[in-house]
Amino acid sequence: MHDILPEDQKYFRKIVEVAEGILHFYGFGKIDIPVLEQTELFSKGTGLSTDIVQKQMYNLKTKGDDLLTLRPEFTPGIVRAYVEHGMVSLPQPIKLYAVGPVFRYETPQAGRFREFNQLDIEIIGEKSPVKDAQLIQIFYNILKELKIKNLMVEVNSIGDSQCRSYYKKLLMSYLRSREHSVCGDCRRRMKENSLRFLDCKEEKCQPIKAQAPQIIDHLCEECHSHFKEVLEFLDEIEVPYRLNPYLVRGLDYYTKTVFEIFKEPESKGETAPIALAGGGRYDGLVKLLGGKDAPACGGAAGIERIVYLMKTEEEKKQKEVSLQGSQVFLAQLGDLAKRRSLKLLEEFRKARIDVAESFGRDSLRAQLGKANNMKTLYTLILGQREALEGTVIIKDMVSGRQETVKMEKAVEQIKKKLKK
Ligand code: AMP
Numbered sequence: 001m002h003d004i005l006p007e008d009q010k011y012f013r014k015i016v017e018v019a020e021g022i023l024h025f026y027g028f029g030k031i032d033i034p035v036l037e038q039t040e041l042f043s044k045g046t047g048l049s050t051d052i053v054q055k056q057m058y059n060l061k062t063k064g065d066d067l068l069t070l071r072p073e074f075t076p077g078i079v080r081a082y083v084e085h086g087m088v089s090l091p092q093p094i095k096l097y098a099v100g101p102v103f104r105y106e107t108p109q110a111g112r113f114r115e116f117n118q119l120d121i122e123i124i125g126e127k128s129p130v131k132d133a134q135l136i137q138i139f140y141n142i143l144k145e146l147k148i149k150n151l152m153v154e155v156n157s158i159g160d161s162q163c164r165s166y167y168k169k170l171l172m173s174y175l176r177s178r179e180h181s182v183c184g185d186c187r188r189r190m191k192e193n194s195l196r197f198l199d200c201k202e203e204k205c206q207p208i209k210a211q212a213p214q215i216i217d218h219l220c221e222e223c224h225s226h227f228k229e230v231l232e233f234l235d236e237i238e239v240p241y242r243l244n245p246y247l248v249r250g251l252d253y254y255t256k257t258v259f260e261i262f263k264e265p266e267s268k269g270e271t272a273p274i275a276l277a278g279g280g281r282y283d284g285l286v287k288l289l290g291g292k293d294a295p296a297c298g299g300a301a302g303i304e305r306i307v308y309l310m311k312t313e314e315e316k317k318q319k320e321v322s323l324q325g326s327q328v329f330l331a332q333l334g335d336l337a338k339r340r341s342l343k344l345l346e347e348f349r350k351a352r353i354d355v356a357e358s359f360g361r362d363s364l365r366a367q368l369g370k371a372n373n374m375k376t377l378y379t380l381i382l383g384q385r386e387a388l389e390g391t392v393i394i395k396d397m398v399s400g401r402q403e404t405v406k407m408e409k410a411v412e413q414i415k416k417k418l419k420k
Pocket residue numbers: 073104106111112113114116118275276277278279300301302303304305
């Protein structure tokens with residue numbers, strides 16, 4: 001769990017502002033639901049076989065013996081509100097969004113918190129595949145408007161209760177003969193929800209996964225044509241996507257379409273894609289939670305992860321601007337020179353001339369390389385000899401010419417050169 005410090009508030013505000021702009025255009029209304037709900041809502045809604053219910057919920061018992069849970073996701077709470085407030089009698093679909101914290105007992109690591117904020121979007125009471133595509137488009141557009149680059153949507157269909165149960169049997173019979181080759185988690189999953197085997201990340205399960213039957217080949221006619229239409233709509237609205245036959249999303253309530261949106265790595269430094277949003281269709285959940293049969297779809301985006309990307313992008317830009325801003329670089333070699341350089345840097349600061357430096361680097365070659373990359377016009381070089389003599393070399397980075405000047409004249413000389 002973490003604090004959101006004053007300097008980060010603007011990112012959270014910006015995300016909500018952009019999201020609301022888009023959501024209001026599409027006719028969504030905001031809903032706030034309690035942070036605490038009956039535990040049963042999640043064990044029934046999210047599902048007993050899910051990691052969330054099995055391992056990740058913060059549960060508590062009240063003095064009156066009620067079992068309550070800090071919401072680990074929004075969907076069951078919003079569906080409960082839909083049922084409780086009789087929204088089924090209003091013109092359908094009901095389009096809702098919510099923003100706020102959710103709680104999951106996770107192993108904390110980079111980008112994975114125990115309390116984090118989600119932007120949740122739900123469309124209840126409409127079975128058309130247009131809605132699945134529109135939901136994906138809305139998340140995609142929000143992320144794009146927030147200037148998140150390299151976005152990729154992954155989609156899959158996990159069928160409905162009928163074709164999925166047939167597929168699960170098929171998958172089970174495939175897995176049974178390989179039970180001893182899969183990881184311990186997957187052996188457990190085989191008993192509870194064999195579909196979860198498909199999103200196992202363990203290395204030893206990968207070759208078995210690659211040979212496994214794929215659900216997409218076993219969808220019933222209705223699910224097949226629903227999925228085909230979702231993809232056609234995505235093509236039409238030019239949302240880039242990729243089919244991922246292993247995407248199952250680990251929640252019990254999904255039917256037909258499931259999706260995730262990632263930011264793919266841009267450079268070698270970034271290794272793994274970052275999951276920013278995910279969701280799908282859940283045609284059976286409203287009924288399961290006591291309402292009339294109402295088809296629906298929804299999803300959630302992780303706000304902290306978007307904030308992280310927005311901050312990284314801003315830092316990158318700031319660095320570029322500051323690098324472009326310096327026309328002079330100060331390179332030094334040796335202890336005495338380093339000390340003198342600090343003093344010289346101060347002189348430049350007082351004269352309001354931007355000077356870049358890399359005092360952390362000791363090799364002159366590395367420092368000159370950096371000055372070169374930054375495309376500075378002049379590099380001041382202060383070696384041991386110059387430090388002893390009280391001089392400094394000014395190197396013209398364009399012509400390569402060098403001249404030695406008295407240290408106290410350095411600022412004046414550079415000023416003159418920059419004015420030319
Ligand atoms: P989920 O509700 O698991 O589908 O997650 C939806 C989105 O919430 C993910 O794509 C992530 O961006 C974000 N998210 C999920 N779990 C965490 C977590 N523990 N910490 C931060 N963000 C998370």
